[in-house]
Amino acid sequence: MPLADLADLERRLAKRGFRRDDVFLHDCPDCGEHAVLRFILLRGRIGGRDIAYCQACARSRSWRSGAGHTERVEDPEFDLERFLGR
Numbered sequence: 001m002p003l004a005d006l007a008d009l010e011r012r013l014a015k016r017g018f019r020r021d022d023v024f025l026h027d028c029p030d031c032g033e034h035a036v037l038r039f040i041l042l043r044g045r046i047g048g049r050d051i052a053y054c055q056a057c058a059r060s061r062s063w064r065s066g067a068g069h070t071e072r073v074e075d076p077e078f079d080l081e082r083f084l085g086r
Contacts, residue, residue, distance in 0.1 A: 009053065012084045017042050018051065031057040048072075053080065 010020070021038035028036050033056035040050050048065030050072065060080035063072040 006055065009084075013039050013051070016084075021050075025055075026052070028054040028056060028059065030054065030059045033057065049075075051078075051080070051083075 013019075018039040019042055021040045025034050026036040026038060027034055031054060033054065035056040036052050036054045038050065038052050041048070050063045052061045054060070060078065062075045062078035062080075062083075064075050065072065
């Protein structure tokens with residue numbers, strides 16, 4: 001997903017109950033750039049998914065609540081395009 005679609009990405013995630021976690025950019029473990037946006041579910045929503053999206057390499061990662069909702073487990077099969085219904 002190219003950078004030009006950032007507004008669309010934020011709009012589509014907002015429709016699914018996500019918001020930006022913070023205004024800061026984070027380091028990408030894949031490309032090393034300081035370009036990762038983090039999204040979390042809005043308060044009061046059921047579920048437990050966090051999403052990280054790198055604006056530089058377009059890599060997306062997601063974590064879900066583990067057993068007992070005490071830990072976060074990365075979802076290795078996560079596909080942001082499929083999640084957004086594209």
